[in-house]
Amino acid sequence: MKPRTAEILREFGPFPEVDAVHGVGFDGRRVWFASGDRVNALDPDSGEIVDAVEVPAHAGTTFDGAHLFQIAEAVIRKIDPRTGKVLATIPAPGGGGDSGLAWAEGSLWVGQYRERKIHQVDPDTGAILRTIDSDRFVTGVTWIDGELWHATSQADASDIRRIDHRSGAVLDRIDMPAGIGVSGLDSDGGGRFFCGGGTSGKLRVVRRPA
Amino acid sequence: MDSLVTAAARSLALGDPLGALNRVALREDPAALALRGIAMAQLGDLPRARELLRRAARAFGAREPVARARCLVAQAEIALVSRDLAEPMRALGTARAVLEAHGDRANAAHAGYLEARCLLLIGRLDEAGRVLDSIDADALPPVSRPGAWLVAAGIAMRRIEAEPARAALDRAARAARRIAVPALVAEVERAAQAFEAPAARLHARGEGRLLLLGDVEAVLASDMLVVDACRNLVHAGDKVVPLSSRPVLFALARALALAWPGDVSREELLIQAFRARQADESHRGRLRVEIGRLRAELGPLAELHATEGGFLLQPRGDGASVGLLLPPHEEEHAALLALLADGEAWSSSALALALGVSARTVQRALEALAAAGKADCFGRGRACRWTARQVPGFPTSLLLPAALPVG
Numbered sequence: 001m002k003p004r005t006a007e008i009l010r011e012f013g014p015f016p017e018v019d020a021v022h023g024v025g026f027d028g029r030r031v032w033f034a035s036g037d038r039v040n041a042l043d044p045d046s047g048e049i050v051d052a053v054e055v056p057a058h059a060g061t062t063f064d065g066a067h068l069f070q071i072a073e074a075v076i077r078k079i080d081p082r083t084g085k086v087l088a089t090i091p092a093p094g095g096g097g098d099s100g101l102a103w104a105e106g107s108l109w110v111g112q113y114r115e116r117k118i119h120q121v122d123p124d125t126g127a128i129l130r131t132i133d134s135d136r137f138v139t140g141v142t143w144i145d146g147e148l149w150h151a152t153s154q155a156d157a158s159d160i161r162r163i164d165h166r167s168g169a170v171l172d173r174i175d176m177p178a179g180i181g182v183s184g185l186d187s188d189g190g191g192r193f194f195c196g197g198g199t200s201g202k203l204r205v206v207r208r209p210a
Numbered sequence: 211m212d213s214l215v216t217a218a219a220r221s222l223a224l225g226d227p228l229g230a231l232n233r234v235a236l237r238e239d240p241a242a243l244a245l246r247g248i249a250m251a252q253l254g255d256l257p258r259a260r261e262l263l264r265r266a267a268r269a270f271g272a273r274e275p276v277a278r279a280r281c282l283v284a285q286a287e288i289a290l291v292s293r294d295l296a297e298p299m300r301a302l303g304t305a306r307a308v309l310e311a312h313g314d315r316a317n318a319a320h321a322g323y324l325e326a327r328c329l330l331l332i333g334r335l336d337e338a339g340r341v342l343d344s345i346d347a348d349a350l351p352p353v354s355r356p357g358a359w360l361v362a363a364g365i366a367m368r369r370i371e372a373e374p375a376r377a378a379l380d381r382a383a384r385a386a387r388r389i390a391v392p393a394l395v396a397e398v399e400r401a402a403q404a405f406e407a408p409a410a411r412l413h414a415r416g417e418g419r420l421l422l423l424g425d426v427e428a429v430l431a432s433d434m435l436v437v438d439a440c441r442n443l444v445h446a447g448d449k450v451v452p453l454s455s456r457p458v459l460f461a462l463a464r465a466l467a468l469a470w471p472g473d474v475s476r477e478e479l480l481i482q483a484f485r486a487r488q489a490d491e492s493h494r495g496r497l498r499v500e501i502g503r504l505r506a507e508l509g510p511l512a513e514l515h516a517t518e519g520g521f522l523l524q525p526r527g528d529g530a531s532v533g534l535l536l537p538p539h540e541e542e543h544a545a546l547l548a549l550l551a552d553g554e555a556w557s558s559s560a561l562a563l564a565l566g567v568s569a570r571t572v573q574r575a576l577e578a579l580a581a582a583g584k585a586d587c588f589g590r591g592r593a594c595r596w597t598a599r600q601v602p603g604f605p606t607s608l609l610l611p612a613a614l615p616v617g
Binding site: 019020022036037056058059060071072073074092094096097098099112113114154156178179183198 | 211212213214216217220223233237239241273274275276312313
């Protein structure tokens with residue numbers, strides 16, 4: 001595996017009243033990103049924020065095709081994105097040490113930042129089904145076409161990596177330029193990653209290797 | 211950064227340290243330790259805050275240099291607020307370099323502001339000015355800006371430059387109003403009031419009047435020979451003779467300036483300079499020696515003429531007069547304050563030597579001045595140093611505004 005350097009295709013933000021971008025999730029049209037006390041919906045073509053749901057939003061964000069899931073403090077909330085209504089709440093597996101969030105194959109996948117772990121979680125009960133170890137602090141988590149990707153941050157450097165979901169072995173790695181961190185992570189299922197920029201307040205589009 | 215740390219950091223940024231503690235109180239990882247430390251500092255428990263931040267810095271270690279440097283800056287700020295000034299001086303420069311190298315401009319600028327503030331407090335004005343000039347002003351967090359302008363004002367006030375001081379105070383006031391923190395607005399107002407208050411008293415030709423800082427500047431810029439008992443030096447035009455380490459010579463100069471244009475009798479000079487009650491031959495011999503030394507020191511500024519009864523100070527230059535600049539109010543321990551007012555950091559033993567009194571006497575006087583808020587000490591034991599607090603105080607309510615961990 002030969003690491004490559006991230007190619008940043010586009011940058012959005014910083015946005016008014018957004019101190020930091022935490023979780024990032026894509027619903028097929030819009031990029032939802034968590035900014036503390038709300039989840040914002042950004043049109044990635046126009047760069048405009050077109051909608052928002054007011055709900056505590058401190059870490060990972062994802063979309064299961066119909067609902068938003070959002071981590072805040074030590075819980076994961078299931079939200080109707082049209083009404084903003086909270087439909088269910090489950091405990092987060094890291095007890096508040098949680099970072100990234102992804103939906104795939106009927107499960108939630110939750111990064112536990114400092115423990116360097118990714119948990120597969122039952123979305124109805126919050127029960128941990130299994131755990132994958134990483135060797136770096138885990139920020140964003142996403143699944144694309146059966147591939148598990150996650151973003152890392154450690155020693156003030158950041159990368160996006162594809163790992164074997166059984167062994168945790170790193171299969172592919174994209175290094176972020178110096179000084180650019182990745183908080184939340186999702187993709188459009190095609191050639192683009194959407195990356196939260198933490199306290200820079202930015203959202204970046206990074207080319208996904210073919 | 212994880213979910214609860216994010217939530218706790220948001221609480222801190224919104225001025226809710228208890229909310230932050232509620233979220234991370236039981237956690238021992240370094241990010242949580244750092245947030246707990248900052249929250250404890252905001253709640254006023256500085257020893258506990260210092261301990262938590264020290265543990266956080268150690269746990270971050272060399273593998274997380276930026277997070278560690280932020281903890282060091284926060285520790286330095288606590289030490290500065292506690293007037294334990296040797297410690298921040300050691301840590302700030304290094305931490306600032308690490309933050310700059312990793313692109314954390316806001317915290318690097320904040321570290322630079324703290325370093326300048328520290329240098330001003332220990333009287334290293336040139337270095338304080340250089341560090342202040344080197345700060346990336348655009349990156350400075352808004353809550354640090356009023357303090358940075360107060361440092362600029364303090365430097366100008368110590369250098370007796372009234373207009374730059376006034377301009378810096380105006381900018382401090384604007385910066386404080388912009389972020390609308392009442393404690394900070396009040397702090398800047400206190401500094402402005404100190405600036406508007408008389409800075410000195412000028413005694414010339416038998417009359418005294420109070421001077422604002424700008425008047426002091428004008429007097430020093432005039433052709434008057436000024437014996438400055440606020441800083442223990444003699445000043446004429448652009449010539450300055452410092453006498454803060456020569457207390458006997460300064461006492462003679464002061465007595466001669468007070469009497470000008472008259473002369474001063476030998477007996478009076480002996481009483482002023484040696485505290486002699488009656489003059490004997492050995493005193494007269496010593497007076498001759500000291501007058502000779504003063505004549506040599508003041509050579510470029512003034513002549514010393516022997517008169518029938520004593521001595522007369524005669525400034526060089528046609529029409530030049532003599533004035534004596536005194537602190538605005540007669541107060542206890544004035545001689546001690548006058549020595550400290552040179553802006554240098556003094557050891558108590560050096561002060562005792564300069565004043566010709568015992569170390570114990572100086573120590574008692576220093577403790578009284580510190581209790582009255584007129585003097586500050588830093589360092590411990592033999593390394594302890596004293597400075598006068600004649601410049602604006604500094605905001606302490608805004609401890610650690612920019613030290614939040616980021617993901």
